[in-house]
Structure formats: C-alpha cells, structure tokens
Amino acid sequence: MKKKTAAFLAFGLLAQIAAGSLWAEVDTKSVRVSFEVRPVFMVKTVSNSSGVPDVDFGWVLPAGDPSQGEILDVTVATNTVKPYKIYQMATAIRSDEGAAPPESTMKFRVTPGRAGGETEASGYEELKPGKRLIFSSRSGGGADQFQIHYQLGESEVLDAGNYYGSVTINGELS
Amino acid sequence: MSAHFSFKASLAGFLLVLQCLLVPVCAADIVSLRFQVPSFIQLESESSSLTLLFSDFSPGAESEPARMEYMIMANNVTRQRGVLMAQIDSKDPDLDLQAQFDGFNNLGGNAFLVQTPKEFVTLTDRDVLLADKTPVSGSGKTVRGTFGILYKARAIKELTAGTRIKTIKLTFTDV
Numbered sequence: 001m002k003k004k005t006a007a008f009l010a011f012g013l014l015a016q017i018a019a020g021s022l023w024a025e026v027d028t029k030s031v032r033v034s035f036e037v038r039p040v041f042m043v044k045t046v047s048n049s050s051g052v053p054d055v056d057f058g059w060v061l062p063a064g065d066p067s068q069g070e071i072l073d074v075t076v077a078t079n080t081v082k083p084y085k086i087y088q089m090a091t092a093i094r095s096d097e098g099a100a101p102p103e104s105t106m107k108f109r110v111t112p113g114r115a116g117g118e119t120e121a122s123g124y125e126e127l128k129p130g131k132r133l134i135f136s137s138r139s140g141g142g143a144d145q146f147q148i149h150y151q152l153g154e155s156e157v158l159d160a161g162n163y164y165g166s167v168t169i170n171g172e173l174s
Numbered sequence: 175m176s177a178h179f180s181f182k183a184s185l186a187g188f189l190l191v192l193q194c195l196l197v198p199v200c201a202a203d204i205v206s207l208r209f210q211v212p213s214f215i216q217l218e219s220e221s222s223s224l225t226l227l228f229s230d231f232s233p234g235a236e237s238e239p240a241r242m243e244y245m246i247m248a249n250n251v252t253r254q255r256g257v258l259m260a261q262i263d264s265k266d267p268d269l270d271l272q273a274q275f276d277g278f279n280n281l282g283g284n285a286f287l288v289q290t291p292k293e294f295v296t297l298t299d300r301d302v303l304l305a306d307k308t309p310v311s312g313s314g315k316t317v318r319g320t321f322g323i324l325y326k327a328r329a330i331k332e333l334t335a336g337t338r339i340k341t342i343k344l345t346f347t348d349v
Contacts, residue, residue, distance in 0.1 A: 043202060043203055044203060045203040045205050047205075053203050053204070053205045053206075054205065054206050054208070055205055055206065055207045055208065056206075056208045056209070057208065057209035057210075058209065058210065059209075059210050059211075059212055060209050060210065060211055061214075072205060093207060097313075099312070099313050106207070150207070152209065156282060157247060157249050157282055157283055157316040157317075157318045158211045158249060158316070159211065159249055159250065159312075159313050159315055159316060160211050160212060160213040160214065160249050160250035160315075161210070161211055162208070162209075162210050162211075163208065163209050163210070163211065164206065164207070164208055165206075165207040165208075166204055166205060166206050166207060167204075167205050167207060168202050168203070168204045168205070169202065169203050169205065170202035171202075
C-alpha cells in the first residue's frame with residue numbers, strides 16, 4: 001500500500017516538472033465575481049437650520065407669531081424606477097404637563113420636488129395627528145428632494161411650558 | 175420525512191434571501207418637534223391719563239365717572255383670587271378716588287376676569303382687590319381680553335378750584 005502511494009506521488013511530481021509549473025514564479029487563478037445591487041429606497045430628513053432630524057422652534061411668543069417657522073429638508077434616495085409616495089405620520093403635541101395646544105397651533109406645507117415630484121400639501125394646513133400623504137414622485141420614480149415648512153399658528157394664547165411632538169416621514173413604492 | 179422537511183427548510187431560506195435581495199429597504203426618519211412658551215403677562219391701557227370732573231365742590235359731591243379700557247394677555251395664571259388690584263401713589267386728604275371693575279371681553283383665553291366687589295371701592299396707597307379669575311375650559315390659565323375700570327372721585331371736604339393729580343397703579347398677578 002505504501003509503495004503504491006509513493007509511486008503515485010512520484011508520478012505527480014514528475015508530471016508537474018514536465019509541465020514546468022512546479023518551478024514557475026507566477027501562478028494565477030481566475031475567480032468569477034457577480035455583483036448584486038439591492039434595490040434601495042431611503043428617505044432622509046434634516047432640519048435646514050441645525051442639520052439634524054429635529055425641528056426646534058426654541059422660545060416662542062405665547063400668542064403665536066407667523067414668522068416663527070422651521071424647515072425640514074427631505075431627501076429621497078432610490079435606485080428603483082418605480083413611482084413612490086411620501087407620507088407624514090404626526091403624533092399629538094403635548095406640553096410636559098400634558099396640556100394639548102389647539103390643533104391650529106402648528107401648520108405645515110410641502111414644496112414641489114427639485115427633480116419633478118409633486119407636493120400634496122402646497123398650502124399651509126394644520127398639523128393633525130395621523131398619516132397624511134404629502135408628496136408623490138414623478139411617474140418614473142427616482143431620487144428627489146423637497147422641503148417641509150413648519151409654522152406656529154397665530155391668534156391663540158398658549159399655556160406656558162415645554163411642548164413636544166414628532167413626525168415620521170416614510171415612503172411607499174407604488 | 176426528514177428529507178422532505180429539509181427540502182422545505184431550504185426552500186424557505188432561499189425565498190427569504192430572495193426577498194431580502196428584491197424588496198427595497200425604506201428607512202423612515204422620525205423627527206422630533208419642540209417649542210417652549212415662556213410665562214408671559216402683558217397689561218396695556220388705552221390711554222395714559224384720564225380726567226375726573228367735579229361740577230360741585232361740597233362734601234359728598236361726586237365727580238362724573240370715567241372709564242378706562244385695558245388689554246390683558248397672560249398664559250400662566252394659577253392665581254384665582256385677587257389677580258387684579260389697584261392703588262394710588264398717595265391719598266388725597268380732601269377726596270377719595272374710587273374704582274370698579276366694569277366687564278371682561280374674552281378674546282381667546284380659557285379663563286375670565288370677574289368683578290369681585292360689586293360696588294366702587296376706595297383706592298389707597300395699598301393694593302385694593304378689583305377682580306378674580308374664573309377658569310372656563312382647558313387649563314384655565316390663559317387670560318386674553320379687554321376689560322374696563324370705572325373711576326370716580328368723592329369729595330370729603332370742600333374742594334378748592336384747581337387741578338389735582340394722582341397716579342393709579344393697576345397690577346395683574348398670576349401666582
């Protein structure tokens with residue numbers, strides 16, 4: 001058995017010497033590589049003034065001031081060619097004492113997309129809790145950018161305090 | 175049986191991987207909204223002066239009443255009693271200056287001012303109560319509206335002809 005193995009190894013060695021590969025200084029192997037690019041559809045939001053996903057009006061006048069506004073920059077990054085819709089899901093705004101300001105306290109509007117998407121809220125309207133369609137892509141989909149303008153309403157006197165709420169900006173492919 | 179299960183598991187795994195590759199990922203962004211409202215009181219009068227005219231100079235004579243309109247805006251009024259008070263800089267030995275709360279017109283607050291004494295009260299150099307607060311809805315801590323104060327003077331002694339000047343200080347307190 002050992003003799004057979006030794007003979008086999010010796011034969012293999014001789015064959016490589018004959019082919020010249022055993023003493024070669026370069027050897028190559030080819031590997032086939034395939035790439036899978038995942039379809040991506042992402043919505044990113046940042047405050048136009050602070051650069052973070054946070055809309056902070058700071059101190060505001062109790063009776064409201066229409067000049068007190070904040071802008072949210074929304075960027076849709078996608079490599080799909082499908083049309084999509086962007087939704088805003090808002091929660092109720094409450095003070096740290098649990099007081100709810102009047103619904104008209106905060107308003108918003110949405111600008112058209114730079115790449116041709118259409119706004120679904122072109123004029124200022126009340127920010128109500130719940131889901132609201134705010135933007136539709138052009139028919140072929142594709143990346144786009146738009147802004148959401150938030151504004152504090154006027155006419156109502158607000159209780160003193162710190163007020164909090166949130167909005168979720170989400171997209172859905174059509 | 176085992177081979178059948180193994181095939182099903184492999185198929186499920188394959189489909190899961192396929193789904194991950196084909197379904198786009200959409201990361202939703204949550205944005206916080208925040209603002210702060212400071213405690214605030216603003217009390218304004220329509221005019222900075224008023225004149226009380228006497229047509230009689232004898233003791234007990236009263237001047238014609240004069241009404242002054244005020245505007246109030248406050249957003250943290252936790253006090254209920256005596257939110258509105260008045261005083262004069264010094265008392266005149268010859269006459270009494272009197273005041274009475276004369277109606278509140280709500281312009282969007284959730285609390286009203288209500289007249290406390292139902293008649294004219296004599297002002298002194300210490301605060302005299304003119305109105306309380308009554309919550310009507312919500313937090314009951316915001317007061318926004320206009321109100322009037324009626325002023326009149328009453329002679330204690332015979333009055334010499336001439337002009338007398340006094341300063342009335344109206345104070346709104348929220349705590």
